Amino acid sequence: MRSDVTTRVLGTLSIAALALLAVMALVVTPADVNQLDAVRLIYIHVPLATVMYAAFGVTAVASVLYLLPRTRARKWDVLAGAAAEIGVVFTGLVLVTGSIWGRTTWGVWWTWDARLTTTAVLFVLFLGYLALRRVGGDPDTQARRNSIAALAAGIDLPIVHKSVEWWRTLHQKSSLLDEETFLHPHIHGSMYWTVMLGIGAFLLLFAWLLIHRYRLAKLEDRIEDEDLERALAERRAEALTGSP
């Protein structure tokens, strides 16, 4: 089957890329002058964050497409849901790797670094979105509500980002230990390419996950439609037997 080839290729490609990344990140690239080897966490932390934004980007675009009457189709809502779920998984990982990194440099599990804080708000925001998706109701109204919620969360993102950044940079001037230089050390040469490799690898993985998650959601939808057809048939039978 055609499409199974693409996912298989995509799957093997992303695994190969991730393996290469691991080697490059843990062995080949040099340690950082201040952080020593802890800097190696950047090779997964930054790519995870990139995919996080990509996933929520897909959700936002799909939600807009669903809301536009011309392009309205259930598949967009299904895609939005699939991408959002993957996005939340990646956001969780960004927070985990971020806090581990914080631990290595300040001995504390959580630093109110602008980007980490924004990610935390994003995490809760889209957990709410996923909760809303599971509430149920008839497909059309449910899909419309999901799309509006996704956009409402989407337009909130830049505001959260801006406010948190101001908050941290204002605070920053006073503290000696400048979180900025530590969490975003100057990367050069092979380190830069490894981060790029990381982003590429994780994007491939994201594509693979999205296709499969999308198909799973389509199946779930189809099974719901099956139940609907059966209910419709039973309902029609009711009329013949004269019960309510």
Next chain:
Amino acid sequence: MTHVGYLIAGYGATFAVLASYAAWIVSKKRALARELPPEERDPRWP
């Protein structure tokens, strides 16, 4: 090699979570697929 523990934790957690998430998707897809007539089993890309 410093912070080895943290590196293992970071990389380990990331790959473990992603691998199990991928496995969960595939297994659930197989489980649901059995309930559907074969020709509808693998819906194409939109």
Next chain:
Amino acid sequence: MAGKDLRIELRSRVATNQVGPFALLVLILFAFALDPDRGVLGQAAAGLFWVAVLFCALLAIQRSFAVESTDGARDNLRLSGLDPAGIFLGKAAAVAAELAALEVILGTGVVVLYNRSLHGPVLLVVTCVLATIGLAAAGTLYGALAAGLRVRETLLPLLLLPVVAPVLLAATRASEAALGTGSGDGWAWVRLLGVFAVIYVAFGVVAFGPLLEESS
């Protein structure tokens, strides 16, 4: 629409009898928690004020949509000639009015209980106005989103609080600048509040129509 909501509040006195006293109670509880003598209370006064306002906003919004939750009421709203944007602005205005009244009560509460003096009153008033509009708009939008759903009591806070987090942040920083307890330029934060308010009023006006259609 706003008239109707406000008249409901006047008749039922829920806001004045329950939400107002609740707000003051929250202030007192904060005082217990933060032991006034060590001065922490004074420093955190602005933050505590806005956290209290946030929770009162949640209550006001849940009340505002509980009123509409009877099946008949929602049908009547849809059947009436009012267009959705009007309903949104009306309900948001009513929530904003209630919040404004609450802020006055809370404001005096903070000044009295936490003995804060007002340095930049103009900045403080502008901050309160913009933050209130933002909270009312986003709240009414999410109130409609969650209205009519089985789990709306728990869903509304989960959906709304992350969205209004920047309002809490900006309003607190701006208020601190006004109360003299914080550093930095309060007016930058006020501009952010303004942007938030404009965006969510506009989004609410557009999105309220389809939302009213939901939970048939």
Next chain:
Amino acid sequence: MDSVVVHLHAAVSLLGRFPALAGVDLDVAAGEVVLMQGPNGAGKTTLLRMCAGLVPVVDGEASVLGHDLRRDRRSVRRHVALLGHATGLYDDLTVADNLRFVARATRTASPVSVDDALSRLGLAGRLASVQAFRLSAGQRRRVAVAALLLRSADLWLLDEPHAGLDADGRERLDQLVADAAGAGTTVLVASHELDRARALASRVVTMAGGQVRANTPAGVVGVA
């Protein structure tokens, strides 16, 4: 007004995931009073709400007063008056306030003044200033009917309107329905009060399992 007010062909409508209407065929001409009967759960309420444009039509054809409900179901709402099971009153508001809100909320000028509507339902005087939650079910039903009068509607959709009304209330309601039909308003009423409702109706429709099973002129001895 063109002749056919309501045209439904194989119309399907969902309540959540449940196919409340599974293919309804019905045509109602202007000025007709059509009585709908049938067991609970036969889909009577959903049919009325669908005609009012409140519930999406998922399949088949459905047009009311010339508005195609599948394309746009909001525009029909201004020309329709629905009296549902739930009266939809605001409990904290007084009777008069409730009606004033309904009058102000309808874009078109209401054909009857609030006081006039109140008196027609025997609610004038002390009752008008009572808060809705203090009223009995029958009184709330009267206020809901009064609200109906405030809307200039070409089509009345009544869902068991007699429920809860006392003898005087039913008398007044029947009179209102007769006046409305006389003035050319089309009325679709779902009711279990067969004797009373049939006296008003020009046609009787029997529903079951979300479909119309029988559709006979009222003159003929009614199908059980």
